[in-house]
Amino acid sequence: MSLGPSQVREIAHLARLAIDRNDIPAYVENLSRILDFVEQLGSVATEGTAPLAHPLEMPQRLRADVVEEEDQRELFQSIAPATQDGLYLVPKVIE
Amino acid sequence: MHKKTIAQLAAGLRSGDFTSIELTQACLERIRRLDSKLNAFITVSEEQALAAAQTADSTRAAGRGGALTGIPIAHKDIFCTQGVKTSCGSRMLDNFIAPYDAHVVERLKAAGAVMVGKTNMDEFAMGSSNETSFFGPVHNPWVDTAVPGGSSGGSAAAVAARLVPAATGTDTGGSIRQPAALCGISGLKPTYGRVSRYGMIAFASSLDQGGPMARTVEDLAWLLEVMAGFDPRDSTCVERPVPRYAAGIDAPLTGLTIGLPKEYFGAGLSPAVGDLIQAAIEVVRRLGAQIKEISLPNSHLAVPVYYVIAPAEASSNLSRYDGVRYGYRCIQPRDLEDMYERTRGEGFGAEVKRRIMVGTYVLSAGYYDAYYLKAQQVRRMIRDDFIRAFEEVDVILGPTAPTAAFDLGEKTSDPVQMYLSDIYTIAVNLAGLPALSIPAGFAAGRPVGLQLISNFFAEERLLNVGHRYQQETDWHARIPPGYE
């Protein structure tokens, strides 16, 4: 499964990664090599085998509906790139 | 003092031969003097360390404290530490001071261990050589031009060079065991769910597991006893009593059956490593264990399965690094899209970006079934191979890595070649099993690791075999030249 430059650009955009134009050929090559490598899975007979998402097949544990968190806004926002009046700021979202 | 194991240091602290302050200062002094060669530390937290050492000394003076009280340790920089930078080896988190401690950090702190700093690692734990770190590569203490392995390369190098008696690591595809092998120390990857992942920065959530790295198996036992245990904050953490691991390590190996998977001894294994593993097999045989050849027929599929599942989970886990709430944000974004793309483009290194893109691709519409679903099916086949094997044997033995440490830059140009250095470790993560790597000798002056794998939650058995092996050998006691 080889990828082309336009596919790499599409994937990079879907993942919100700015890729330098000069680096595209290297990504094309490396990603293609990785995908070629994992391609061998395609020939494995897996009919009737259930997918395994977790090594331990246990059910989800449930948490009691009790408030356990307190307001730590000041601490959390002390490491934020941009805030104002307790709000996080980002460049204007255009809808 | 730096040559002592945790067990020996604890005895010294107990008998008052030295204090934790003295011990901690000695560690800090060695880090100051020697780490410029290794680059094993991203952050040294001297002030906090000395304060913690003082507390530990008071605890001991009051007649309290346990095996780890006052023992210096280092944390892989993937574990969140309140008030001390947690970078995960990335520019993205170069300015990140976590507002909380990871569960493992909390537990070790509560046990009185003294954190002296945070160790270098592959960026977001993605790498097998420590060359993907934003903070530069780590050098192997045995051979300066060689890699220490990865991703817990800083922890492995720091322990091997006797900068600290122990360190924490995480293992997603071999990231504790492979650097332990390449640096000549002992490292344990516990059963998935044995150690809480809370506060441990996620790479691939269904594979990640934290564990201890130290010079001896006995030390690993003391560490695991503290690190393991139930944490309600991690849904995948298992509620199950924690055994007194150190108590059972001396048991005889007679009656034990050890399996040798034939797939782990085929082409691809370097002859020098193969010879050392054969020698190790003789040691355990002498100790009374039965040796039996077994088969793990799907093991050749482990690396491709891993390179679908791990990038898929990682691509999603790393979406939170968007420059909005913490971490790196690019300068003067034009608009929102520009902020996302440049923040992430500039904040992540090449290997991380590569894996995010692979993961994004394999999960995308039209490819999910062919890649992700297929990989999960094969994952079950790989796990079932082990389940069947453990009906016949108690422990599986083989090499940790196909070769001893390779040179810096040797595999950076071909990602697939790099991925294949984890060929013997990855299946264990896919299956969720515990595994141990211990030193088994040297190939051309470079350490070689022996891997032991056991059934789910049978860490005691691994520690038992590993400890008995270390009673018969002294590979683990060798010190890299220049670090005596």
Place this chain on the structure above:
Amino acid sequence: MDWEAVIGLEIHIQLATKTKIFSGAATAYGAAPNTQACAIDLGMPGVLPVLNEQAVRMAVKLGLALGATIAPRSVFARKNYFYPDLPKGYQISQYELPVVADGELNIELDGGVSKRIGIIRAHLEEDAGKSLHEGFEQVTAIDLNRAGTPLIEVVSAPDMRSAKEAVAYMKKLHSLVRYLEISDGNMQEGSFRCDANISVRPLGEQRLGTRTEVKNVNSFRFVERAINYEIQRQIELLEAGGEVVQETRLFDTSRNETRSMRTKEEANDYRYFPDPDLLPLEIEPALIEEVRKTLPELPDAKRERFMRDYGLDAYDSTVLTASRALADYFEAVAARCADAKLAGNWVMGELAGALNKAGLDITEAPVSSEMLGVLLQRIKDNTLSGKIAKEVFEAMWNGEGGADAVIEQRGLKQLTDRSALEAVIEEVIAANPNQAQQYRAGKEKLLGFFVGQVMKATKGQAHPQLVNELLQEKLGGCKIIE
């Protein structure tokens, strides 16, 4: 050509849990920005989700009330996309295996007809935060208090054929979740939000037309308007030879029209996959039975019972069971005054009118069911006339106390003392000899005049029936002129 509209609704309901679906942070509405967003809600590195038991119980409760299947095993999945109010870069939702599937809800249409609307699925997921655009130059501000609030998304089958049916369905579901006490249903605060999938096709055609999705229509009125607009737009487009584009549209409430939301329509590729931080949710039959025991009487059953036990008609029963609070109120009043009809008339008349005027919910009524019950008792025991009772009701509404206190204070007790009334009546007859004469001559209508005069003399407190009786007695028989 005749067209048929096909409508399906996706309704997001905030569950009334105390804490978030995956964290222990509070969900209270209206807190200062980001004070209820903990490390998990903020998507900080290394923190992990743990599922809220109450959210699961609420989902089960809704599933049972919809007659749906509760999945013994359901899976949480990640829906991946980037947006500033989505802290982790993915929303934890359910995709392939939802917790609730295959249910139904009956709606009542005009003329007492009932229609079954299928429920395809209902799944648990987390809400996103809020983006604030107004009041900021060049930037958008993010409040993540809402991030992680539990939602259940109820997806209907495309069974509705008009805006009216869609509104009836929405109202019925709204009433149901409040009956079940799993949501406050507050639409202004966003607790109950609706996306509508709309398509049209020539009447008789079996295949579905291309649909559009109208997002976030969050009041019954707007849903009706938005759907009607969209149906009309699609019909006009098709009749003009055009094609409907599958897209997401937004309802502009100021212009009463829908418009395309994304000009740069980017194929959404959400890359769903099972969330590896969460394990499959397994619901044991024992839990389902436990929840079943907590189910209240549901609207349809209650409506039937009101018709049967209180002798109310279908319309009144539907109105009175529209909300559990209203039904409870009515039942308390009816029990107190022992007259369901009277109670029904007052609850739907005087009380509903006053609530409506004041913009209050039944739960906020200043006149409690006990107070209204006592008032109606005073009508029944002839202490008050219906007319005076309205005055007393108003006084109670304005906080002047209970019925008896108001009656006492204002001296409104109805005059039922026969001899006292006789005296008044004699005076009135004496003062109006001409009218008395005419009445006796057969002008029967004049009885009303005398009643009026007596009521005036007694300030309306005379018992009307008694006044009638005594007047006829005193005036003597009226000769009916053939």
